[in-house]
Amino acid sequence: MATRRHRPRGRALPAGRLAPIGPRTRIGRSLLLAGALVAVLALVASCAAPRYDYVTNKTAGAYVKIPRAWTSQRLNGPALMGIDAKNVSPEGLSVLASQTWLVGIDSATSFDAEHLLVPDATHPKGYIEVRNLLPNEANSLSLNDLRNLVIPMDQAQLAQTQAMQTDPQAALATPQVLTLVDDKVHTPAGVHGVHLVYQIRTTDGLVTFDQTSLLDAKLTRLYQLVMACSSECYAASRGAIDDIQTSFTVKPTS
Numbered sequence: 001m002a003t004r005r006h007r008p009r010g011r012a013l014p015a016g017r018l019a020p021i022g023p024r025t026r027i028g029r030s031l032l033l034a035g036a037l038v039a040v041l042a043l044v045a046s047c048a049a050p051r052y053d054y055v056t057n058k059t060a061g062a063y064v065k066i067p068r069a070w071t072s073q074r075l076n077g078p079a080l081m082g083i084d085a086k087n088v089s090p091e092g093l094s095v096l097a098s099q100t101w102l103v104g105i106d107s108a109t110s111f112d113a114e115h116l117l118v119p120d121a122t123h124p125k126g127y128i129e130v131r132n133l134l135p136n137e138a139n140s141l142s143l144n145d146l147r148n149l150v151i152p153m154d155q156a157q158l159a160q161t162q163a164m165q166t167d168p169q170a171a172l173a174t175p176q177v178l179t180l181v182d183d184k185v186h187t188p189a190g191v192h193g194v195h196l197v198y199q200i201r202t203t204d205g206l207v208t209f210d211q212t213s214l215l216d217a218k219l220t221r222l223y224q225l226v227m228a229c230s231s232e233c234y235a236a237s238r239g240a241i242d243d244i245q246t247s248f249t250v251k252p253t254s
Contacts, residue, residue: 060130061251071111075102100131119207119228124237126227138219146213190217191250208234216252223250
């Protein structure tokens with residue numbers, strides 16, 4: 001009876017040669033599958049929701065980015081505080097209201113316009129503002145005036161000086177005002193102003209303000225980004241607030 005021969009399934013490879021890797025081999029199919037999986041994951045990542053939203057005034061050339069979980073809303077301006085609240089007449093306020101762009105920023109999931117400017121909030125709140133300067137403001141605003149736009153810092157520091165003279169130990173233990181950052185800002189486009197971080201003592205405790213107030217080179221516009229909350233809140237949210245302030249960009253278009 002004849003012996004049945006078995007046909008070899010493939011040619012034997014010479015010693016020292018590796019088996020080919022192609023789309024029809026098991027290894028080749030595995031590599032193709034892995035490559036396809038990487039491509040799908042990359043596509044999913046590129047389509048993921050961005051981490052930030054942008055609050056932008058294209059006309060004035062100003063924008064800031066905020067965490068996507070935060071909320072923002074256009075408000076009726078201007079945000080008059082500090083020296084502004086004292087110097088602007090009712091007539092001037094009416095004029096400024098029509099020349100101000102004001103957007104509130106709130107880290108809460110639900111925007112709270114009624115309590116937006118309450119500085120002792122337990123989570124960060126604030127606003128970005130662009131407004132045209134009145135003629136008398138353009139001729140008189142100084143860097144020191146910018147420091148006083150939100151909180152009358154001169155008055156607060158004077159009160160602290162007087163407290164030091166009356167009771168130095170108590171004044172040092174519980175200061176009425178404490179300046180943490182006081183930097184001048186100047187960009188190649190001529191935008192200039194101040195960046196301040198300071199603590200103010202209120203009846204509800206310490207409040208921390210993070211304020212950037214800028215003027216364009218032609219002294220026609222005021223740009224402000226102000227964030228505030230209780231000092232405990234500020235310490236816990238410092239990273240997010242720093243990112244927001246760092247992203248604040250002013251590039252006047254005219």
